[in-house]
Amino acid sequence: MAHQERRQEQQIVNREDYEVFSWLFREEGADPETIRWSSFTRAMRGLGFIQEQTHGSVNRFKGPKNNNWQWGGGAITYHTGEYTNALHALVKARVSEEENLWALVASYEGDREDVGFTLTVYSHRNASWVTTPNKFIYSQDVEAAFTQKTAGGNDIYSSYYLNPQYHLRVHPRVDRASRASRDAKSAISVFVSTDRQIPVNIMPAWSQGARISELSHNDLALSSGPYTYGYANASGRIPPGDHYSLVVSAFELHHIGKFDLRVECSDRFDLTPIPQEGVGMLSKAVCGECTGETAGGGPSSSSYSSNPTYELQLPDPAQLRFRLQLTEPSPPVALNVTVFNLPTGTGALGRHVATSGPYCDAISGVIIEKLTLQAGKYLVVPSTYKAGVQAAFRLIMYSTVSGVQLVPRKE
Incomplete structure (x- = not known):
C-alpha cells in the first residue's frame, strides 16, 4: 500500500530556562530503537554553529546519510540562513528518504542573554520533538581549556594525543541483589561547550584509563559524531567499569580557548584528568x-x-x-x-x-x-x-x- 503523505506541524516555544529539546524525522512503523537522536540545550543560543565567514539565524546541522555518523576528524556539514530583524525567519529544505535526521539550532546576534522564540516545523512526513530527556542522578562539571600545549586537533594530526583526556570509571550497582542488575549498562551523557567559533568533539573510548594516542572505530564506546561549533554531546549506554578514556578535542590546532565539560550518569562514576605525556619530566x-x-x-x-x-x-x-x-x-x-x-x-x-x-x-x-x-x-x-x-x-x-x-x- 502506498504511503500516504500527511502534513504535520510540530511546535516548541522556548521561554526562560527551557528544558533540553531535540527533533527527529522518522518513518511510520520505524523501530524506535534504531532511531538516532541528538539533543541541544538552550545554552546553544548564541553559539549558532556559525562558520567564521557565514552568518545564520536558523542553522541546521544535517546528519550523514543512513545515520552513519563519522568519527574523529569528521567534516562539518551545515546550512545557514541570514540574520534578520524580521518577525519570522523561514528556511526551506528538501528531506530525502535516506536523510531521516536533521537537527535545528536557532541563534541570534547581540548581547542580550534572554531571547524567547518559537520554532515551528511543517512537514509532509511524520516529524516529532523529544522534550523529555533522561534525568541522571550523578553529574560532574569540569572547567578546562585548549592551550598551545593541549590543542592537539582532530585525529588526522600526529598531535591528537595531546588533547585533554579524562579517565572515566563507572561503578557497578553493587547494592543490587541480582547479578543481571549489577551488570546492567549505565546510561550516560557527556556534554562540552566552548566558544562559538571552535568546533569540538567528544570521544569516550575503550581503554584502561590510559592516555590515548589515536583511535580506531572499534575503540569507541560512544561518540558525539562530526565536529560541531561550540557544543557537542555524546549519549548512550555503556557497561560499568574503569576502562574508559574520554578525549575532548577541537578540530584544528589553532583552536584555542576555554571549555566546560559535564558528565551525567545513572550510576556513580569517577572522572579524573589523565596527565599529559611526560608530565613532571x-x-x-x-x-x-x-x-x-x-x-x-x-x-x-x-x-x-x-x-x-x-x-x-x-x-x-x-x-x-x-x-x-x-x-x-x-x-x-x-x-x-x-x-x-x-x-x-x-x-x-x-x-x-x-x-x-x-x-x-x-x-x-x-x-x-x-x-x-x-x-x-x-x-x-x-x-x-x-x-x-x-x-x-x-x-x-x-x-x-x-x-x-x-x-x-x-x-
Missing part, C-alpha cells in the same frame, strides 16, 4: 631525516647501521620515554626506535637495550615507555621498515634528570 626534541644514504631500513636490512643515529649521554641514572613520529604523517610510514649500548668493540651498534616494538605506521608515531637507564652513553636509532624510504621525523625524549644530551652521532 624534562623534554627535548630533535628533528632529522632519512635520506637516500641514511634510509637504512629495518634490522633485516644489511644497511640498518646506516640509519640516523643519536648519542644519548646520561650524567645520572634516569627514567626516560621516547616518541618517534613523522613531521608529515601522510603518506603513512612504518617506524621504529631502538636504544643500544654504546659499542665497546668494532661493531657499529652495541647490545640491544629497548625498542618501541614492531614497526608501526600509526599517525601518532611509536613509543618507548618507562625506560630506566644507568648513567653512561647509549645509541638511539630511529628507522623505517623498508630501506630507501625517505622521510623527515621528530624524536621526542622525556627524562627525569637534567643535563641529558641527545646529539647526532659523529662517525
Whole structure:
C-alpha cells in the first residue's frame, strides 16, 4: 500500500530556562530503537554553529546519510540562513528518504542573554520533538581549556594525543541483589561547550584509563559524531567499569580557548584528568631525516647501521620515554626506535637495550615507555621498515634528570 503523505506541524516555544529539546524525522512503523537522536540545550543560543565567514539565524546541522555518523576528524556539514530583524525567519529544505535526521539550532546576534522564540516545523512526513530527556542522578562539571600545549586537533594530526583526556570509571550497582542488575549498562551523557567559533568533539573510548594516542572505530564506546561549533554531546549506554578514556578535542590546532565539560550518569562514576605525556619530566626534541644514504631500513636490512643515529649521554641514572613520529604523517610510514649500548668493540651498534616494538605506521608515531637507564652513553636509532624510504621525523625524549644530551652521532 502506498504511503500516504500527511502534513504535520510540530511546535516548541522556548521561554526562560527551557528544558533540553531535540527533533527527529522518522518513518511510520520505524523501530524506535534504531532511531538516532541528538539533543541541544538552550545554552546553544548564541553559539549558532556559525562558520567564521557565514552568518545564520536558523542553522541546521544535517546528519550523514543512513545515520552513519563519522568519527574523529569528521567534516562539518551545515546550512545557514541570514540574520534578520524580521518577525519570522523561514528556511526551506528538501528531506530525502535516506536523510531521516536533521537537527535545528536557532541563534541570534547581540548581547542580550534572554531571547524567547518559537520554532515551528511543517512537514509532509511524520516529524516529532523529544522534550523529555533522561534525568541522571550523578553529574560532574569540569572547567578546562585548549592551550598551545593541549590543542592537539582532530585525529588526522600526529598531535591528537595531546588533547585533554579524562579517565572515566563507572561503578557497578553493587547494592543490587541480582547479578543481571549489577551488570546492567549505565546510561550516560557527556556534554562540552566552548566558544562559538571552535568546533569540538567528544570521544569516550575503550581503554584502561590510559592516555590515548589515536583511535580506531572499534575503540569507541560512544561518540558525539562530526565536529560541531561550540557544543557537542555524546549519549548512550555503556557497561560499568574503569576502562574508559574520554578525549575532548577541537578540530584544528589553532583552536584555542576555554571549555566546560559535564558528565551525567545513572550510576556513580569517577572522572579524573589523565596527565599529559611526560608530565613532571624534562623534554627535548630533535628533528632529522632519512635520506637516500641514511634510509637504512629495518634490522633485516644489511644497511640498518646506516640509519640516523643519536648519542644519548646520561650524567645520572634516569627514567626516560621516547616518541618517534613523522613531521608529515601522510603518506603513512612504518617506524621504529631502538636504544643500544654504546659499542665497546668494532661493531657499529652495541647490545640491544629497548625498542618501541614492531614497526608501526600509526599517525601518532611509536613509543618507548618507562625506560630506566644507568648513567653512561647509549645509541638511539630511529628507522623505517623498508630501506630507501625517505622521510623527515621528530624524536621526542622525556627524562627525569637534567643535563641529558641527545646529539647526532659523529662517525
